[in-house]
Amino acid sequence: MKAIVALIPILPFVGFLVTLLVGRRMKHQAHLIPTALVTGSAALAVAAFVWVHEHEGELFHYEPLAWITAGGPSSLWPGVESVALKVSWGFQVDSLTGIMLLVVGLIGMLVHYYSIGYMSDDPGYYRFFAYLNLFMFAMFILILADNYLLMFLGWEGVGLCSFLLISFWFRRKSASQAGKKAFLVNRVGDFGFTLGMFLIFVTTGTLQFTGVFEAAEAGDIGAQTLTWVCLLLFVGAVGKSAQFPLHVWLPDAMEGPTPVSALIHAATMVNAGVYMVARSYPLFIQSEWAMVVVMVIGTFTAVYAAFIALTQTDIKRVIAYSTVSSLGFMFMALGAGAWVAAVFYLFVHGFFKGLLFLCSGSVIHAMSGEQDLRKMGGLRRKLPLTFWTMLIGALAVVGVIPFAGFWAKDEILAGAYSYSLTVWVVGIITAFLTSIYMFRLMFLAFWGESRADEHVRAHIHESGWVITIPLVLLAVPAALLGLLAGLPPEAGWIHGFLEPVFFEIEHHEFHWVGAGGLLMLVSVAVVLAGIGVAYRMYVRDVEEPKRLAHRLPIVYRASLNKLYMDEIYEVVPIRATVSFARWLWMFVDVKLIDGAVNGVAALWAWAGVRLRPLQTGRVQDYALDVLLGLLVLLVIFAWVWVV
Amino acid sequence: MMPGGDFHPVLFVILAAWVLVCALGVVLSKKVMYSAVSMVFCFLGVAFAYALLHAELLAIMQLLVYVGAISIVVIFAIMLTEVVEGGYRQFFTRTALAAAALALLTAGAIVVAVVSDGVAGATEKTLNPGLQELSEILFSRYVLPFEVISLVLLAAMVGAIVLSRKQEERR
């Protein structure tokens, strides 16, 4: 098992190095090594999952290498009783890790295969696979880590890869700017994460999960400190998982190739925030305030993103906002205490959101790069496979029984209901909006007459098998996973599986007849109503959206312009920072520092000019200087001698 | 050769005055020839000084070399070069004043150093070895510098000849 766990991240790292070195020469074969290695990792991940499944409740721990050993009493600061910092490359596998391993490994592998076809005529082919492998490495490190610092290493690593892959087509200005935006916004979150880590270390003296959680349960951490720790860690999650107000990078991240969007911004990286909060469960349950904050932000983000998704015209952006909304849902669940539900949703979400992105990639590929929904239509007949798989994905997202999304989402809603009625109402509204915008997308793209340009229309064709097979492979779990893992509700396989991780959870008894069943009925009804609304607006009466937009112009424009979030950011922090940076440049750097450096040089030049007349070319003058020097020496010696 | 403390103050003062006045004559004369003649007399005085110090060999050498040879060379040089006329300013460099000041200061410094702490050592005059002893030392202990000096003199001769040749036109 040790070898299995250690190899999981090592294989893709090797793939990254090798592909960087020899990839360019391999040209169109460059995918062979990285894909093979990732397949290996995925297989090992499944093996690890099986192991966890067999060893119920056990925590696998493996610490092969020490990383940082610093501190301890030091002769440099004798008065300070410094604390030793010991961090090691340690791995930890439990049920939660097992689930994450499945998601990351399988979806990562499928995306690699998908990319073979999707990126086939891209000049940076080998670079793409190298970065993908690097990402897999970082993501595995993140989920396998047994301490906060190593997790942070993976955290930063996936952030880096996100940047590299978003701005993959770096010659396009919008792409490189989107990459920068993602990285910078993430950084804000990382700052919170770092502060949280500092606080943890200062109060508990360790960064290892087991150590920290023990300290927390023993009550060693003060209540206020604990809340701060949770909040700071959560800031990191807000950045990484694109929650309000640090969500602005995710829609722009769609500048990256679609496989990137599928892998990183749907199935894996953005889940890191949820994973981190879930992992820090022993910390969060002790702090009511932190849970409230998590829940509020999650809930708000969910409905906020759904609202914006209603009017977006880029197919990928709709799905991006859907991801933000789904993540909000997960945080809402976490905050409301429905931990298992949140992880369950994470589990299935990876599959169906990844599926949706990959399908959209297939659509874009077929449309010769067109991403605007207004220019699509009627693809149902021309792209049957893509259509059916995407339909499954859409049904999963909105949560139609018996697809995967339904069971997970419903459990979240149930948890919300038992927490607070208001939250449940917001959740229901979000579900309603979700089905509207999702099926708006479906209807606009696949129904009706094609609104594409002439030459685009001629080229529309179903994608090759390298693309479509992953779609089918993903559609299966999107359809069935909910049934397999979550049935019966509250007592399904996943609940038992995750129990060792989320101990002390209240278990609600689920009754088909009674509150539980009623809630289920309501959510199904709401979802179907949403589909119906979308149908009416985009199939039956195509002019209806425009009329609605006219009647509610403010609402429409608010949604279309993402509630002006980017503009707010521009005005408030960005301008001030940029002007400050400019001032620092023009004044401090140019005038002060350059001035000082150039000044020194100028000083010497000036001195040289002034001293030049000493060189008269006449020996007698030089001899005079010698005599002068002699005199000075004599005086000095005499002085020393006398004194 | 008289053993024992035989410092003749009177002789010394006469000698000192002679040498210093002639040196001043060298340095301050307007006419080069006057400087040269002053120099000859100065060397004579220095030879006398060596004699007073019982270094007879040196005194003879001084007369032979300095008075007999170097002075001649200098006078020849004066004859071969120009004569400058003019006021006092013409004969001194622009830094002459500074040089005078510095020289005075240096002299003062050395004198003060010598006089204030004195020179530790015997005031009794010891013997300067005579010719025989000096020759023995010269050819045994210092034979190497002796040989080297002859080489130096050879080099100087050759150099002087080469430098004074008429430069022929190279075609």
Next chain:
Amino acid sequence: MSALEWWLVLSALLFCIGAFGVLARRNIIVVIMSLEIMLSAVNIALVAIASFRTGVPGGGTLFALFIIALAAAEVTVGIAIVVGNYRHQRTVQADRFDELKG
């Protein structure tokens, strides 16, 4: 003040007069003459010290002897240079020899 100190004072004064001559006179030949005076001053000092202190027997005298020989060589070459230079620049004014200026 002992006898030796008198001799050393004489030497110092003579040395500085020579130094002044080297630094202040324009005519190079006078400079060379002043240089000889400086050397003589040094010789006097050497011999004086050798006469009044024990050390290598005859060391001071022989040292002075070597200095005389070297002074002769030096004057020879120096005068040759001066005369040669005079041929080209038709002057013996030290002020004029400043081609290495700046």
